[in-house]
Amino acid sequence: MTDNDLLRLNEILRPVAPPRVLEDVYTEDQYQRILGVLKTNGPWPTIMAHHFSTVDELMATSNSGASDKAGLTLDDVATAHFRGILGEGSVAFFPEIEDCYYNSRFLGLVRDYWGADYARPTLMLFNLCGPHRSGLNAHLDAVTFRGIRIENSPVWLQNVMGRSGLFTEHLVKMAQVITWWYRGDNGTFTYWPDGPLGQPKRLEHPLWNRGVVVQNEMMFHRGDPVGRPEERDIAGLKHRSLIGYDAASDQWAIATDGTAIRRYRPEEMRLLVHWSAELYADMDEVRKNMDHSDDLTHEIVFNRLLADMRSKGVDVAEPSDPLHDQAFIRALVATYSVTPATDWVSPAP
Secondary structure: OOHHHHHHHHHHOOOOOOOEEEEOOOOHHHHHHHHHHHHHOOOEEEHHHHHOOOHHHHHHHHOOOOOOOOOOOOOOOOOOOEEEEEEEOOEEOOHHHHHHHOOHHHHHHHHHHHOOOEEEEEEEEEEEEOOEOOOOOOEOOOOOEOOEOOOOOOHHHHHHHHHHOOOHHHEOEEEEEEEEEEOOOEOOEEEOOOOOOOOOEEEOOOEEEEEEEEOHHHOOEEEOOEOOHHHOOOOOOOOOOEEEEEOOOOEEEEEEOOEEEEEEOHHHOEEEEEEEEEEEOOHHHHHHHHHOOOOOOHHHHHHHHHHHHHHOOOOOOOOOOOOOOHHHHHHHHHHOOOOOOOOOOOOOO
């Protein structure tokens, strides 16, 4: 990738505005009801199990490249970070937290963030973990395009499209309200609001009912490792491991194939709730998104990616099944591999 390519992508891969920090995001009653949903509807799978079936697909999202990952399986890179979906596509999955999903305050916050007239909620999920080791690779959330969305496309493809810079005219405006509850050690939020070539910033503790309004699908970011280093090792963790709440002991337990491998007290848990909305500048943009008159298709996307790779001199074969061809996915990752140039450095005391 040339210097000019990097500079162009640096302008593309930055949010419409820097994250806006929020305090007291949810009421105590809302928090307790969300927590109740998590306790009574588990166990919950790992984040990776939600989205990836191969290491190459994971690397296409985390953007750390696949060339040095030969032979690894998802079990080898599994992390004890778990996820569940609370609402999607304007449908709240749990009636007891409908007011959290159809949140008029959040809709106002994201409209103001974008300067847009219209918004609708599209996704609400949670990430849950105790102390564990997690990678320090920054990533983008799933980038949404007209016609190519989480409902019909894998996350790795959405993110390759975002990093390629070839589809910006079809980008759907998105914003998130992301909130944390955690009083333990570490677990901060690092982000690159000035693009991957800019300097990172960090949201520091305390992170109890504290959040941000942000455009995470166009801003590199990461959740930093949680807990003290000596607390993070978890023997027996697999891609298929699950976490659930045990009311009898008032503990959260990670299990692999039905066997508990790690338990956490409630105060050790770090909860993140991610609420997301689509934004539309005006009624013309609403109609363009709703009537699908200007949608991309997978055929258009793969033809454009192939043409661009070949124009760059990349020797890539025509994939027979581009959504599952691992050699093709590796070629995409290698071609559109951009990652933050500078990591976080703690300021001098």
